[in-house]
Ligand SMILES: Nc1ncnc2c1ncn2[C@@H]1O[C@H](COP(=O)(O)OP(=O)(O)OP(=O)(O)O)[C@@H](O)[C@H]1O
């Protein structure tokens with residue numbers, strides 16, 4: 014178990030920079046999920062920690078060692094790859110035990126540890142099979158076993174669940190979390206699936222275009238998004254984002270289409286006069302009979318427990334969530350009330366969050 | 372695998388394949404059939420009738436020490452060129468596959484010999500190994516017995532083996548490098564994380580994963596050495612000195628066209644065909660293995 | 666991947682460097698040989714420093730080997746084989762994959778069995794066929810008794826004769842009578858989704874249109890690869906042109922076959938020392954076209970090799 018620290022870590026491929034100076038500290042034993050869209054540099058970050066890619070600039074330390082120049086095998090990291098990267102010519106037991114064999118452990122010791130790991134992962138019956146003869150979920154377990162057996166300081170997972178079907182994905186997610194509770198190994202888990210991120214993480218790191226947008230607990234990221242990017246990316250649907258103008262004199266929030274609602278300026282003392290971006294969650298707006306924000310819905314989606322009404326305010330999109338059994342005529346305008354403490358405001362230029370009460 | 376969607380006009384499909392069927396019939400099946408006919412009969416092909424002689428022609432060639440000599444020489448040639456060119460090709464491929472800076476330039480260079488026309492390479496090596504002008508010239512001046520491929524059969528054999536392997540190593544290199552690069556990078560990375568160093572990875576991961584290619588190349592290089600050696604032998608040694616470099620195809624050519632012994636040449640062709648077919652059969656089996664891995 | 670393996674890297678470079686030397690040294694010696702005079706080259710020592718007679722030697726080789734005409738022969742034959750192979754392979758594979766007709770599987774096997782046996786092993790009878798390409802058909806008529814029947818009925822003696830020796834047709838046809846490219850195209854067509862044909866058909870495309878406007882553009886890289894490989898294969902041919910062009914004074918032969926005559930062997934000149942400088946100059950000329958082709962088409966070439974051998 015070891016802490017991992019990144020200090021302004023950069024990565025260039027030729028002239029393009031794919032990771033722009035990332036700072037991050039991961040506590041020993043923490044489970045951190047890196048969340049971001051495809052191509053944002055998540056894998057690159059992970060691979061730099063593992064030593065599979067050289068870093069262009071900055072410093073990475075694991076435990077109290079700076080590992081910039083260390084080879085992968087000297088870093089004490091184990092990695093689970095997206096395509097599992099099992100050795101196709103070795104049996105399950107050889108796959109799991111390969112690291113021990115390289116380390117020169119005696120065969121008897123090796124077998125003992127292999128069978129312990131295999132039992133923990135429910136692989137005991139497959140030890141003599143080749144990876145070709147396993148199902149996707151079983152291969153996934155073998156990859157986990159191969160990482161676990163070395164008792165590494167850090168586990169690195171690069172989208173390990175994305176090749177599994179939906180049900181298996183949920184099951185494996187729970188297993189990974191349980192495993193972490195049992196072993197307590199520092200873990201970094203890369204995914205672009207926000208449900209995975211929310212359910213697994215102690216802390217989530219949201220990345221975009223090679224930069225960290227926000228680091229925080231799942232609650233933080235969901236309820237206190239640090240930027241419009243995080244706001245739109247996290248949650249399904251993402252935060253509603255509407256351009257508004259703050260009029261402190263009349264204590265009003267004015268919308269592009271001329272509507273206005275009341276502003277609670279005691280709650281928002283630092284809110285600047287003029288244009289800002291207003292955000293609110295679909296499920297935190299309540300439908301009222303009058304005095305709310307008028308939204309014109311044009312279609313609805315039934316999700317089971319809830320129903321999403323998609324509509325517009327002026328030219329902008331807004332989504333409201335209502336109970337799954339409630340019905341609403343698709344084309345009649347509705348009034349939505351947004352409680353003051355459910356409002357988020359963002360700088361319209363750089364997208365950063367504007368804090369409420371200090 | 373079959374197509375679900377096809378065109379309905381079957382006759383048109385037949386028309387599409389007709390040219391190739393005609394060609395294959397005329398230049399493959401008919402000659403192959405003729406070779407069989409001649410192998411079991413005795414008479415010149417363009418005069419009078421042919422007399423059925425059963426296995427006489429085969430008995431005759433197998434009773435001929437010269438024929439056995441050429442079989443043994445061909446096998447020796449096949450084995451030594453296969454070992455030399457595969458070892459070299461594999462070594463260079465493994466080196467290139469490490470992807471060190473500038474390896475692309477080396478890769479381009481290593482492919483070249485394959486593009487050098489075999490008879491031109493043969494002529495070049497004949498010059499390089501010429502006792503009067505090549506690399507051994509000064510040694511030969513001092514010790515005339517040291518090197519003389521025009522007189523010494525072993526020297527001549529060594530010369531054609533080196534020339535052929537020089538060219539064929541490039542071919543092996545191309546295939547081995549392609550096979551090495553087809554191994555998913557993540558498998559190599561996983562083994563690096565598991566603690567295996569560069570050499571250990573070569574022996575534990577990379578070589579085992581390309582064994583199918585290895586066997587495939589082994590068979591291909593043996594069958595190729597039977598057919599592609601002709602130009603090199605003809606340009607470098609004419610099968611000599613004596614018969615020291617007379618390989619199977621060269622002997623078929625020599626007996627058929629210089630000796631005008633069509634029946635003997637045909638019987639030799641049939642034997643060679645059988646050898647090739649057995650080898651190809653093995654190759655098909657290994658191709659299946661290869662598909663299995665990926 | 667971060668690897669601190671200075672010694673191993675050094676060893677790797679050493680291996681690659683030695684490999685490059687092994688490739689280069691013979692080529693360099695050939696080049697040096699082509700720049701010397703006869704006197705210089707026949708001094709018994711290793712010649713590794715260039716002389717100043719390259720141009721004369723090239724000219725001498727060009728004139729002595731009649732290389733202008735020979736290279737043209739090689740070029741026509743190679744283009745013929747490459748083009749013929751690409752066209753025929755595409756047509757055959759198209760017929761086999763996109764149509765259903767009785768005997769299709771039989772045709773498939775008849776064609777693919779040809780992969781097993783190269784031209785070299787059936788060289789003698791192939792020569793006989795080239796001497797009269799209609800021999801197979803004449804024989805079939807004879808054996809079936811049709812010749813006699815026709816002669817009895819009409820009084821005409823059927824004697825089919827079509828000599829292919831000393832002709833481009835004769836050089837090309839036997840070399841394209843194999844399944845190499847057909848297999849490549851078949852594999853490719855099988856990977857084309859069925860939906861493409863269904864969509865094309867809905868747009869009113871018939872078989873010819875589908876082949877020319879859909880499959881051909883899709884298989885461009887395959888085509889380039891196959892063309893490169895077949896061109897090299899044909900340029901490299903030695904035994905077949907040697908036999909198929911007996912008329913050296915008239916039709917001539919290919920440049921590659923001609924090469925041997927620049928440096929005669931014991932059997933042809935009784936063991937005299939050849940004019941090595943001219944021979945090496947000829948060597949350079951004949952080597953050049955395929956080297957250039959490979960240099961420009963390396964990607965296709967490597968890809969084609971691997972695909973056709975599978
Ligand atoms: N070897 C390379 N050379 C050049 N660019 C690269 C290389 N590897 C990755 N990139 C680029 O770096 C960026 C980040 O890639 P990375 O693989 O880290 O993305 P990712 O966040 O893991 O995406 P995904 O979710 O699709 O896996 C991408 O734009 C990619 O094109």
Ligand SMILES: [Mg+2]
Pocket residue numbers: 055056057171172
């Ligand atoms: Mg990735």
